[in-house]
Amino acid sequence: MGSTVSRESPSNRPTFTVHGRLYRILDVIGQGAAATVYRCEDQNGDQYAVKVFDFSPPHRSPTVQRAQNFDKEARILKFMSRRSRHFVYLYDYEYNRHENLGYMIMELGEGSLRDKLVGLPLNDRHRRIYWKQIVAILKDLQNSNVVHADIKPDNIILVNNVLKLTDLGIAFRVATPINTVRRGRIQGTLGTSTYLSYFQYHTVDFFPVISFSDYMAPEVFSHQSGVKSDVWSAGIILYEMTYGSPPFYGIFDRNEKAAAIASGTPILFFPERNRYLVDCMRRCLQPNPYARPNSHHLVAHPYTRM
Structure with missing residues (x-):
């Protein structure tokens, strides 16, 4: 029926x-x-x-x-x-x-992780609890050969204090969880600029990125996405939970922000007492996806195991 x-x-x-x-x-x-x-x-x-x-x-x-x-x-x-x-x-x-x-x-949730991030750092306890669950999400994706491609706080909901990923609209399956895969196209609109025109001119079948966000990995702008792209997005969430905002939050023009992310502009890591926390963020936010850890590396990282 x-x-x-x-x-x-x-x-x-x-x-x-x-x-x-x-x-x-x-x-x-x-x-x-x-x-x-x-x-x-x-x-x-x-x-x-x-x-x-x-x-x-x-x-x-x-x-x-x-x-x-x-x-x-x-x-x-x-x-x-x-x-x-x-x-x-x-x-x-x-x-x-x-x-x-x-x-x-x-199933109905009680709100999203976005509701917990209000421009201020989370306390150590909640940050560790959420990070362990985010790593579990990455592990389950990688073990299933699935790339979500849009991990961000808005797409992570809480159900009885358990973080759950939703909105798999641009997710895709891969044959093996290789470092990165080349995709046919990225759909959506971002706007027009000299920066976007450059990519449209030099990349065949490139379409600007849908719903541009602070959590997108640099390689997405060169028409690639994979399990390591999800790791980058998780690293941005950890950064926001630590410092209160994503790395390039202060850039208000989204085309300038896209250019900063795509070009691998160095990210500033402010001093933190927990050196394992900073090390984990640095590893997740390596601009080169081949240098980033995968989910199994993150499971074994000292910060995740704390």
Whole structure:
């Protein structure tokens, strides 16, 4: 049975079905470029998060391609959420061709890691607890030959004090967890600048980066991404948990910031009493991905083992 959306509800809230099971939307949790996440409940009153994708035109990408991306994201999340407790659990999903809507029914969290990062360093205890779990996320990704490619605090939610990764929209599988892989293209928009024009001129089939963030690895801008790119993103989170903001936070023009990251501009590490902490950050934030540790190295690092 297909999914249908109806606004005829006793509470005047929208309802929808996924594989014949009725849900009612309660409120909005978050919104991104590809989908909106709502809090919803089923007929028993059990609450979930539902990620709703609207494939209706107009949109830059064809509907078929976006539907395929939806299915890919759901399949990878289903695979990972059944292998690791550090991935938000996917209960069900369905794409309705007639209404051009897609639904992912997931477990409901209590907020994201972003909510814990308010421009101030975390205390030592919480930083270590979160870092151990982030390393566990990296290990589970690498052991499954999956690259997330968009690790950031907004995509890490807390469920009963457990960090869980979500939003696998640009995640992909690799044959082996090699250091880095070359991708066909990177979709999205960043804007136009001399810097972006340079890459468009010198790189075949390059598309500017989607949702540019402070957590992207330098090699992403040269059209490469892999398990070491996820390590860089984790290192930026550790840096933010330590100092209160990412390394290039003070650069407000995002094209200038992109240029700083892509060129491997040296990162300033302020003095810290814990030398293992600084060493861990330095290793994760090596501009050369081949010089970065993988997840298994991080598991054995003295800071992770503290």
